[in-house]
Amino acid sequence: MELELARFDPEPCGFPRPRLSPLPDKPDLTARNWRSVILSYRARRHYRHFTRGRYALGEAYRLSDVNRDGALLAPAYHCVTMLDPAMALGADIVLYPLQPDLSPVLNKLDELLAAYGKPVKAFLATHYFGLAKNFSNLKKWCDGHRIVLIEDCSHALFTEAFQAPGTGIFGRFVSASPYKFFACEDGGLLFSPDAQLLDTVNTRSAGVVPELRGIKRIIEKSRLNGPTACGHRLDRRAACKIECATAGCRIRADHAVFPAVIALLG
Numbered sequence: 592m593e594l595e596l597a598r599f600d601p602e603p604c605g606f607p608r609p610r611l612s613p614l615p616d617k618p619d620l621t622a623r624n625w626r627s628v629i630l631s632y633r634a635r636r637h638y639r640h641f642t643r644g645r646y647a648l649g650e651a652y653r654l655s656d657v658n659r660d661g662a663l664l665a666p667a668y669h670c671v672t673m674l675d676p677a678m679a680l681g682a683d684i685v686l687y688p689l690q691p692d693l694s695p696v697l698n699k700l701d702e703l704l705a706a707y708g709k710p711v712k713a714f715l716a717t718h719y720f721g722l723a724k725n726f727s728n729l730k731k732w733c734d735g736h737r738i739v740l741i742e743d744c745s746h747a748l749f750t751e752a753f754q755a756p757g758t759g760i761f762g763r764f765v766s767a768s769p770y771k772f773f774a775c776e777d778g779g780l781l782f783s784p785d786a787q788l789l790d791t792v793n794t795r796s797a798g799v800v801p802e803l804r805g806i807k808r809i810i811e812k813s814r815l816n817g818p819t820a821c822g823h824r825l826d827r828r829a830a831c832k833i834e835c836a837t838a839g840c841r842i843r844a845d846h847a848v849f850p851a852v853i854a855l856l857g
């Protein structure tokens with residue numbers, strides 16, 4: 592299946608470099624943090640780790656029987672890494688339309704399915720740009736058509752220890768890209784509320800040398816960009832937000848990423 596691709600080059604846009612580290616500047620040794628570490632350790636059977644979210648998506652597709660005989664319903668607005676793993680499995684991809692708020696146009700889905708006429712095995716639904724969407728009706732539609740709902744949390748903070756509110760609660764599989772939120776080399780995550788579904792997903796660690804190489808690259812990068820830890824080189828607006836957050840003020844936080852940052856700092 593031929594797909595038309597438009598490449599986005601961010602270079603000419605001159606986006607500013609991030610100035611606020613999402614990591615706290617000292618280890619969080621509070622009881623609350625230990626509790627979340629213990630809970631996440633207990634919940635580890637529900638998670639598998641990858642270098643990138645795209646590989647987690649690939650496993651979710653495979654486990655949903657996306658292949659030559661089973662297509663993927665994917666959003667018309669996407670990047671190629673969301674589709675690549677399905678194409679690698681030889682699957683057809685049917686693109687569904689999105690509303691201006693980037694949630695699926697539900698009343699077009701039956702029409703789309705009928706027009707395609709062949710089996711569809713999985714539906715990829717994305718919380719774009721960290722804005723959590725309510726996929727409850729979509730979940731009902733998927734259940735009614737025996738289609739696996741895969742929730743894409745690549746743009747929302749989703750880890751074992753913290754899930755952005757409203758994310759990771761609808762999908763049979765949830766994929767995420769924690770590396771996008773932390774100063775680390777890699778980090779993709781696959782989650783399923785039903786741990787047994789992940790029984791056949793075996794991953795292996797990269798090994799000590801690549802891990803050390805990753806740490807070296809982080810140090811090199813931090814030298815290149817100057818200090819990023821909290822308290823250094825923060826612009827006044829960001830500094831003010833952190834002050835409010837740590838003082839426990841109520842801040843209007845529609846954006847799912849922002850509460851995550853507050854939780855990390857808190």
Ligand SMILES: Cc1ncc(COP(=O)(O)O)c(C=O)c1O
Pocket residue numbers: 643644645646670672673717719743745746767768779
């Ligand atoms: C919405 C969305 N989903 C999934 C991915 C794949 O994420 P990763 O870079 O972790 O493979 C991307 C890539 O940026 C993305 O934008």
